Amino acid sequence: MSVFGSPLRRSAALSVVMTAVVAIVFFFPIYFMLVSAFKSEPEIISQRFSFLPLDFQGLGQFQRAAEIAPLGTYLFNSSLVAAINVGVTLLFSALAGYGFAKFTFPGRTALFLFVISTMMIPTQILVVPLFVEIKLLGWVNSYQGLIVPGMMNAFGVFMMRQYVYDIPDEIIEAARADGAGEIRIFFFIVLPLLTPALASLAIIIFMELGKFPLALGCGDA
Structure with a gap:
């Protein structure tokens, strides 16, 4: 068991890391969509990317969308x-x-x-x-x-x-x-x-x- 234990643990750790990477890649568009919903329009079309809204809009964007x-x-x-x-x-x-x-x-x-x-x-x-x-x-x-x-x-x-x-x-x-x-x-x-x-x-x-x-x-x- 001691001979094969370490390679098995490395293989399991590698599988976890690869799964986490794939999950992050697939989840990122959803995260970007949710964060963009609370950003201002200039910040959305800006070439500068931010993981969190710099100008938090709250629910104002949703209210304007419902009005339009x-x-x-x-x-x-x-x-x-x-x-x-x-x-x-x-x-x-x-x-x-x-x-x-x-x-x-x-x-x-x-x-x-x-x-x-x-x-x-x-x-x-x-x-x-x-x-x-x-x-x-x-x-x-x-x-x-x-x-x-x-x-x-x-x-x-x-x-x-x-x-x-x-x-x-x-x-x-x-x-x-x-x-x-x-x-x-x-x-x-x-x-x-x-x-x-x-x-x-x-x-x-x-x-x-x-x-x-x-x-x-x-x-x-």
């Missing part, structure tokens, strides 16, 4: 759009995944391939056509213009289909034998079993909302 822009409205709109978009997308993805995984109908494979093929289309290509469509529908500067284009997610359908495949058919058949309808089976048997997958998908969708062209519902052309 309706931050409360922005926060409410973002929260509302994100909540509805994530919730509806989870429901539709679970329904479609359940249908593709547990039901047999003509053209199922071709339709599923068509759905997942849309994942290969870059979002940038869809911005202009979607905006034109939203403008023709009169949804510019409206909640439906922000929510409806992102209500269906091909990746969500694919992910839910793979998870539903792992649900034993015997559970569903037993529920049908007991007289449960398809809607009851989905909401009371399939959906609870998909809770871990739905939680993961919700996080993914929420993070992807920033990349989706939400600006389609704002402005005019």
Whole structure:
């Protein structure tokens, strides 16, 4: 133990130091943003860097920001759009995944391939056509213009289909034998079993909302 103890301690110390360095590098932009929030504007744009505000502004900067822009409205709109978009997308993805995984109908494979093929289309290509469509529908500067284009997610359908495949058919058949309808089976048997997958998908969708062209519902052309 005495032979290998010292190298092990040096290796552990080196790992701690490297981890601390990486943590500092990643934390510095956050620290800079927080400190800059309490600096005056000339100090922010100055080439001289300071770790602490030389002219501490207190909460004045936040008050001026609230006067310039309706931050409360922005926060409410973002929260509302994100909540509805994530919730509806989870429901539709679970329904479609359940249908593709547990039901047999003509053209199922071709339709599923068509759905997942849309994942290969870059979002940038869809911005202009979607905006034109939203403008023709009169949804510019409206909640439906922000929510409806992102209500269906091909990746969500694919992910839910793979998870539903792992649900034993015997559970569903037993529920049908007991007289449960398809809607009851989905909401009371399939959906609870998909809770871990739905939680993961919700996080993914929420993070992807920033990349989706939400600006389609704002402005005019």
